[in-house]
Amino acid sequence: MDRFSIEELNLMCIYDTGTRSGLIAGLEKIALELAPDDAELSELIQSALKKLTAMSGDQEYGELILVPDYKEED
Secondary structure, three states: OOOOOHHHHHHHHHHOOOOHHHHHHHHHHHHHHOOOOOHHHHHHHHHHHHHHHHOOOHHHHHOOOOOOOOOOOO
8 A cells, every 4th residue: 555645644634534435425525525726625635536546445445644744834
């Protein structure tokens, strides 16, 4: 499995439901609601979805650490 980028992990943190199938469903729903000018976000969602669906199962998903990675500005 390809590793998730920081951007993908942050996106997944926002829409995480606690299950892989729930997260996939949430991301698919958001992807349908995007405006045409949201191409960058759409690409990010599609990349995350591809990696999530390629996972061997929920156990592998459960090993992910879904904690936002950001730095606070001083």
